[in-house]
Amino acid sequence: MADAGTNVTLCGWLQRSRDLGGMTFLDLRDKYGITQVVFNMESNAALCTQARALGREFVLQITGTVAERSNKNPKMLTGDVEITAQSITVLNESKIPPFTIEDETDGGEELRMKYRYLDLRRNIVSKNLRLRHKMAQQTRVYLDGEGFTEIETPVLIKSTPEGARDFVVPSRMNQGEFYALPQSPQTFKQLLMVAGMERYYQMVKCFRDEDLRADRQPEFTQIDCEMSFVRQEDVLNMFEGLAKHLFKSVLNIEMNEFPRMTFDEAMRLYGNDKPDLRFEMKFTELNSIVKGCGFKVFDDAELIIGITAPGCAEYTRKQLDELTEFVKRPQIGASGLVYAKYQQDGHIKSTVDKFYTPEQLKVWAETMNAKPGDLILILAGEKNKIRKALSELRLEMGTRLGLRDRNKYIALWVTDFPLVEWNEEGKRWHAMHHPFTSPKPEDVPLLDKDPGAVRANAYDMVINGVEIGGGSIRIHNKELQGKMFEVLGFTKEQAQSQFGFLMNAFEYGAPPHGGVAFGFDRWCAMFGGSDSIRDYIAFPKNNSGRDVMIDAPSDISEEQLKELGIRIVQPE
Ligand code: ASP
Numbered sequence: 001m002a003d004a005g006t007n008v009t010l011c012g013w014l015q016r017s018r019d020l021g022g023m024t025f026l027d028l029r030d031k032y033g034i035t036q037v038v039f040n041m042e043s044n045a046a047l048c049t050q051a052r053a054l055g056r057e058f059v060l061q062i063t064g065t066v067a068e069r070s071n072k073n074p075k076m077l078t079g080d081v082e083i084t085a086q087s088i089t090v091l092n093e094s095k096i097p098p099f100t101i102e103d104e105t106d107g108g109e110e111l112r113m114k115y116r117y118l119d120l121r122r123n124i125v126s127k128n129l130r131l132r133h134k135m136a137q138q139t140r141v142y143l144d145g146e147g148f149t150e151i152e153t154p155v156l157i158k159s160t161p162e163g164a165r166d167f168v169v170p171s172r173m174n175q176g177e178f179y180a181l182p183q184s185p186q187t188f189k190q191l192l193m194v195a196g197m198e199r200y201y202q203m204v205k206c207f208r209d210e211d212l213r214a215d216r217q218p219e220f221t222q223i224d225c226e227m228s229f230v231r232q233e234d235v236l237n238m239f240e241g242l243a244k245h246l247f248k249s250v251l252n253i254e255m256n257e258f259p260r261m262t263f264d265e266a267m268r269l270y271g272n273d274k275p276d277l278r279f280e281m282k283f284t285e286l287n288s289i290v291k292g293c294g295f296k297v298f299d300d301a302e303l304i305i306g307i308t309a310p311g312c313a314e315y316t317r318k319q320l321d322e323l324t325e326f327v328k329r330p331q332i333g334a335s336g337l338v339y340a341k342y343q344q345d346g347h348i349k350s351t352v353d354k355f356y357t358p359e360q361l362k363v364w365a366e367t368m369n370a371k372p373g374d375l376i377l378i379l380a381g382e383k384n385k386i387r388k389a390l391s392e393l394r395l396e397m398g399t400r401l402g403l404r405d406r407n408k409y410i411a412l413w414v415t416d417f418p419l420v421e422w423n424e425e426g427k428r429w430h431a432m433h434h435p436f437t438s439p440k441p442e443d444v445p446l447l448d449k450d451p452g453a454v455r456a457n458a459y460d461m462v463i464n465g466v467e468i469g470g471g472s473i474r475i476h477n478k479e480l481q482g483k484m485f486e487v488l489g490f491t492k493e494q495a496q497s498q499f500g501f502l503m504n505a506f507e508y509g510a511p512p513h514g515g516v517a518f519g520f521d522r523w524c525a526m527f528g529g530s531d532s533i534r535d536y537i538a539f540p541k542n543n544s545g546r547d548v549m550i551d552a553p554s555d556i557s558e559e560q561l562k563e564l565g566i567r568i569v570q571p572e
Contacts, residue, residue, distance in 0.1 A: 003066040003081060010035060010083065011091065013121065014058045015102060017051065024051045028062060028083075029101075033123065036069065036082040037062055050088060057094035057101065057118075063087045114548050116539055128536045132524045134250055136203055139223055139520075142245040146238065148199040148225065153188035155181060155205070160498050163434060165209040167218070175565035181207035184517060186434060187502050189226040190474055193513040194505045201225040203520065215533050217521065218545050223469070226515030232457050232473050235514050236260075236413055239469070243411060243461065250527055255411060258461070262416040271305075271391030273417070276465025277410040279403035281307045281394050283387070284368045286378065295355040297336070301380035305390050308368045309397045312375035313341040327379065327393055334389040340364060340376040350376075395465065404464070406529045411463040416440070419456040420487060428489040433458045435484055436502075437472035438514075444480070451487050457514070468523050471516030478506040 012030035024039040039048040054060070064083040072080050098115055099107025103124040112119040120126050140150070159166045159180035166180035182188075184206050192200045202224045209218060223242075227235060240258050247253040259277075266275050269282045286304045298304050315323075320339060327334040340350035340361055348361040356364075370376050377397070379390045398404045419439050420429040429451050431437060439447065443454040457473035475481045481503050485495035496503070521533035534540040541547055561568065 004068050006066050008066055009063045011061045014054055014056060014060055019052055024048050026051060037085050038082050039085050057097050058090055059092040061089040061091055113542060116549050128528050129538055131528050132536050135246060135524055138246055138249045142242050143201045148201045149197055150202055151192060151200050153185040157182050167207045167209050170564045170566055172564050183208050185224055191505055193226055193228045194510045198228045212543050212545055217541055221520040223518040223520050226513060228511040228513045230514050235516060239516050259412045261412055261414055263414055266414050267387060271387030273414055274462040274465055274467045277412055278408055278464055279398045283307060283390060289363055289367060293355045295352055298380050303383040303386055304380040306368055306376055306378035307394050308370040309375040309377060311373050313343055313373050315375055326396055327389055332389045332392050333385055334379050338378040342370050342372050342374045344372050346372055409463055413459050414462055415459045416455045417458040419454040420451050429487055433472050435488055436474045438475045447483060447487055466526060469516050469518030473514035476506055476510040476512055478503045
């Protein structure tokens with residue numbers, strides 16, 4: 001033991017103490033972990049008595065000698081050694097904390113968020129911030145090595161109607177006018193390409209005023225990147241490189257080449273534009289073999305698709321009812337579930353035996369690659385709805401069968417997204433990615449006739465069924481950008497007043513360019529093995545968008561309102 005016998009001084013917080021009569025042990029916590037400090041009644045009664053009087057979370061400076069522990073604790077970073085104390089200085093006292101500051105705590109979420117600075121003292125939480133730091137640092141190492149320049153873009157910008165809802169900030173100096181906080185630095189990074197920066201990145205806060213879902217925060221961080229003189233393939237290779245670098249440097253995992261899958265293929269085979277490829281269970285289309293046999297549900301359906309759940313033929317009635325209930329939940333929206341058990345004896349038993357002969361059911365099984373012991377699950381209905389529903393069922397089966405192992409990572413690129421999608425509510429086309437995304441050149445003639453059929457040079461990086469990042473090759477030509485706005489229902493004037501600054505810039509030698517942005521919080525959560533991005537943000541907001549520690553948002557004074565020229569009108 002190299003350190004044994006050395007004299008040391010440690011500073012930290014008292015996590016807990018144990019009093020065993022002749023001996024007192026203190027667990028002293030600092031950023032490296034926990035060190036056990038020993039006091040002996042026999043050798044130093046005064047010091048031991050002093051130690052016994054200390055409370056939880058007192059801030060201490062302890063001097064002593066390092067000794068090897070007789071009962072080593074491999075769970076602790078500093079678990080091999082202990083300190084025999086010679087003196088204690090109390091640097092500060094502490095009130096009794098509102099919850100136990102240990103890995104296992106009795107504090108509920110709300111309380112821990114109110115006292116987030118105490119929650120962060122727990123190693124189980126602070127280690128997430130250290131992981132985040134490491135990922136940020138390694139991102140910079142990689143991008144710097146590839147010749148990228150980190151450039152800051154403004155936070156007070158202009159509100160635009162595309163995308164999510166903006167957070168706005170009233171301007172005092174220009175009363176009645178508002179800034180918006182950026183949903184992303186998209187237009188600025190494109191202008192940096194026009195400016196000749198060629199390779200830009202930024203670890204940047206973005207703001208979106210959306211209703212919060214479990215894994216969303218109103219402010220979040222992106223690794224935002226843009227490159228000039230690139231084709232889609234160059235961007236994919238560059239950022240596949242970034243992902244591989246992070247896997248290697250942070251998790252010590254060598255990733256294989258990321259497969260590419262078109263949006264159409266992803267939807268056809270997995271019903272999802274972010275398929276979880278940790279397991280197979282691909283969709284099989286059954287229209288041609290199940291229609292026309294008198295089973296109305298299938299006969300009337302636009303699409304009939306199924307998956308084969310390996311080894312599930314033994315599922316009980318109760319388990320199958322659960323699956324039926326699962327797909328009928330309003331969020332999933334299927335009207336029912338047809339299943340067929342391929343029994344070990346070779347017999348296939350289905351819920352629709354009335355309509356199909358055993359031979360026909362064998363054909364189903366063959367088409368679906370099912371083997372004795374497998375369970376066939378089939379949904380029917382309107383194409384998009386039913387694909388989405390079967391995708392949920394597939395993921396549910398993956399979870400039930402333990403096929404979604406957190407320690408296994410499968411990444412892919414999904415490419416060729418549609419350029420626009422129809423918005424029924426607004427009765428107009430919406431950009432699927434954003435309005436600056438370039439259509440595939442060969443699809444440009446379709447822009448007038450059939451915008452819905454136009455494919456974009458847009459791509460997402462997906463890891464384990466989670467969209468980690470996405471981007472596109474951009475439009476860099478004023479006419480085409482104008483055409484795009486026209487398809488999206490902007491008048492010429494609207495396009496000019498909202499995005500004139502970008503379109504005008506395109507008239508001064510804009511290089512071809514493209515890029516990508518990654519959801520950094522989500523990526524950290526994934527590497528940390530968690531579903532919650534909140535655990536990887538030092539001071540996150542709760543589900544209602546509140547910071548309960550500082551109590552924001554909050555009222556502002558009459559005087560501030562007056563200065564801003566804002567009058568609050570109470571809703572009736
Ligand atoms: N700005 C885009 C986003 O926030 C990403 C990109 O196209 O680079 O999704």
